[in-house]
Amino acid sequence: MAFTSTTFLFLFLPILLLIYIIIYKFHKIELENLFLVIVSIIFYAWGGLQSCVLLIISIAINYVIGLLLDKWENAVVLRRSIFIIGIIINLGMLVIYKYSAFLISIVGSVGKSVDINFSMETTISSLPLGISFFTFSIISYLADVYSRKVIPQKNPIKLALFVMLFPKLIMGPIVRYSQIEKDFENREVNLHKTYRGLIRFVKGFCKKMLLANQMGIVADAIFSMQGGDNFVIAWIGALAYTLQIYIDFSSYTDMAIGLGNIFGFTFAENFDYPYVSKSIQEFWRRWHITLSSWFRDYVYIPLGGNRKGKARTYVNLGIVFLLTGIWHGANWTFIFWGIYHGFFLILERIRLREILQKAPRAVSHMYTMLVVIIGWVMFRAESIPQAIKYITSMFQFRIDNIWQLDFWKIMNRQYIFFFIISVICCIPAGKIRKKLCDNIISDLLLIGIFIFSIYFMLVSEFNPFIYLRF
Template sequence: MLFASPTFLFVFLPLCLAAYFAGPSVKARNAILLAASLVFYGWGEPVYVLLMAGMTLVNYAAALAIDARDGAARQRALALAAGINLLALAVFKYAGFIALTLGLPVPRIPLPLGISFFTFHCLSYLIDTYRRRFPANRDVTQVALYIALFPQLIAGPIVRYKTIAKRLAVRRHSLGRASAGMRIFIIGLAQKLLIADPIAPLADAVFDHAKAPGLIEAWLGAGAYALQIYFDFAGYSTMAIGLGVIFGFTLPRNFRTPYASASITEFWRRWHISLSTWFRDYLYIPLGGNRGPAWKTWRNLIVVFLLCGLWHGAAWTFVLWGAWHGVFLVLERAGLGRVLSRLPRPVGWAYALAAVTLGWVLFRSPDMGRVLDLWTGMAGLRGLGGLQAATHAALQPLHLWLLPLAGALAVFGLPGGLRRLRGLAWADAAVIALLLALCLLKVAWGAYSPFLYFRF
């Protein structure tokens, strides 16, 4: 089920809210929200609800087993439980990729929605239980709700158990909090429907149809995709955070104007924050982090970002995308970062934006042949070039103001004047009402698409 679909907006969400707030206690509301989350997840693929339920029971029991042991027995319990989670991820997400790489027959295994996200939820719960950050929860409904909570189930943000542990038992609700949560949700919906979706055809035209694009066309397509993926993913995260507020949870912020970064190091402090901090805490630091000689730090960065790329998708283009970012992080750690810090910030910003945009070509392209084709155009080796038929057809008058506006919002956020305007209740309500009306019109026309991160 999609947040931007009529089924969700006009049927599921109103019924879920009515049932939830009719619940007489937190325990009853947890059960209602868990049932709603399973319906949400199973709407298109009911069979995978069984997978979700099975993984929940395994991790619930595993955390109890880890908590009851010490020493080597505790380590073995964690290793076994983590291995089960990673095996499930490997079978459903990477079996075809591994078989193709080894030249074996490729199995046809559909990818369950959100498996990368809820697997990381399970792993963080187990590891933090092992580290004695908190005792294992003995209420299976609370553990199941943490794993399956529908706002963040499909595409994040990745939520640590500790972040919402208290709210699983005690939550406060008010009309003000519900209003604030709905406002946040509408802003995220607008990012998706009013910015990401209208830009998407332009990116698709260049990546999927343009033959041997020139300088202008290649950069136009890559730039359009950079804006599409940001507003699509940030929009989903914003919607998830807003829904969390309505239901009494505080989900972590996932983006902080990442395209304003002046280095790749800074970019990863601002982009998909819940994922980058997950890899930092559960992989980079256990590998040694930045302790020890420089070469070990560089090795750790490369390992982390190779796995970060692989987490995003079972294809060599994703692995190379991770390596691309890892190499830039190593270069900045080795001295480039000090050079950038001495230069005017616009120089660092131009460098980071170019590196990230070139990296998005790896992320979006179906194979390396297409990557090299687009990079050749972006390097100007074919000259300026003109817009081919598919790109020309996709480039609408709307883009002439939407692309620059979206770019400015992605880099600078809301201008100061608009932020001050938001302090006026009537103006804020008017803007939100307008955004909601425009979004509902798009939904009514059927002009929406799945979120990009549903595939990961």
């Protein structure tokens, strides 16, 4: 069930809010938690009962593992073995459901290259929604229990709520147990917080329907033309996708954080205007913050971080961004995208960062955006050859075929308007933005835009979330 569906907006959410308000009047936190778990199961099961059963089994297994880590606290070897088994189980489920077909295809390709016939069919029909997100949340819980940063949750309902809380279940942000642990015991729900949560949700909804979707239509059309053999059209498509992926993902985060606020939870922010960055290192401090910090705390630092010399630091960065690419999907394009970003991060560590700090702000920003945009083309392409062809068209500086009818039917005045608004939304406006966004007049204006967005939702058939497949 998507946040941008009529079922969610006009049926699920209103009924949920009404019942939750009634339950909240009893001041029984256990009843509120149980209700939200049941609601989250219904929400997730809407997309597939089999996936929901898998998630419940995963929660049960990790609940037991958490208790065992607590029980055998003084048995170092046994405790470490239990933790490793837990990690293997969680990563094993992720590999089986997300990467098995990809791995089988690699084995098949290798077999053909050495004249060995290999054929194997996978019986997994669909990827459970949000499996990458909830798997990382669960692993962070086990890791924090193992390192004694948190006390294992002995109430299965509360652990289930941590994993399944529906606003962040499918597309994050990747919430850690320690961040919302206190909310399971006592959380405040009041009119002001609910109102601001609804406003945050509405802002995300409007960004999704009016901006991300419009940029997506342009990007899909141009990428289907492989850039149109024209560098102007190719760049427009690349820029449209650059805007789409940021606004699409950040709009979902806005809606998730807003819904969390309504029910008394505070989720971590996931974006901080990444397109104003002046280096790739800064970009990753601003982009998908919860994923970046997850890899930093649970992979990079345990590997040694930057504490074991320059060479080891470069290796650790390479490993982290290889895994970052793999996390995003079972395709060589994601793997090369991760390696690509890791390469520039290593370059910046070696020498480039010092050069960028001395360079004019415009130069460092242009460098960063050029690297990011080319990376997004690789990320968006279906295959490496397609990515190479598209990137080549961006730098051939050909202007023939610029009047292709298929392109100009799409890139009309409406999309040019939304393109400009999308660019503005990627730039922090500081005090002006705060002044405009934090008063009742702007909220009333937002309600009008929300109604307009609902119209777009009803008349448009284009409504995917990019990160829904991860």
